[in-house]
């Protein structure tokens with residue numbers, strides 16, 4: 537029974553980490569599609585530090601680089617260049633390689649300040665992970681605690697690799713870009729699987745385009761907005777994508 541609880545805790549942690557990743561790291565910090573309340577931002581940031589060891593600034597920088605160079609040699613994780621299996625299975629390694637290069641944050645995270653808590657604590661992922669593991673072991677006991685850690689690690693890394701590998705290879709492409717919409721993946725990643733929509737309109741806080749597309753990240757943002765905990769900048773994939781296409785067709789201003 538304890539092991540069943542441990543597996544459930546691991547899966548629950550992965551879902552919470554996916555929600556924090558898509559709402560805070562991706563839609564707020566990296567793309568500024570939404571501006572979350574300071575308290576919500578800090579909560580997500582500290583949770584991600586303990587649950588994944590991720591530095592928010594590094595994540596945003598690596599992700600912005602992916603958008604700037606999608607499928608070009610500079611793309612940190614392009615399945616078109618590396619193969620989808622390699623991106624799926626080694627996404628965490630590819631991410632770390634790019635995140636550790638100081639040029640990535642220098643160039644792509646200029647606007648994101650490094651605060652004192654970042655410098656002393658939150659940019660030290662190993663401390664966050666040690667704390668997260670200690671909490672699980674204290675709560676569940678040694679074996680169930682480590683089972684929860686293992687389930688969460690495989691779940692979070694596997695789903696992240698799936699977004700970057702599978703959702704640039706298989707699935708529907710309603711817009712002209714290399715990313716794809718993969719419904720099952722969107723269900724498991726709080727909406728991240730609507731990756732083709734997202735590449736067409738990166739500044740939309742909503743990744744879904746239809747009422748039946750399940751975008752849990754957007755549901756969270758719209759609820760937070762009603763509670764005055766988030767300010768939504770844009771939330772319409774189609775109009776933003778149409779605007780982007782029109783500006784490409786018009787060419788640079790003369």
Ligand SMILES: [Zn+2]
Nearest residue numbers: 602715731735
């Ligand atoms: Zn992508």
Ligand SMILES: [Zn+2]
Nearest residue numbers: 599603734738
């Ligand atoms: Zn993005």
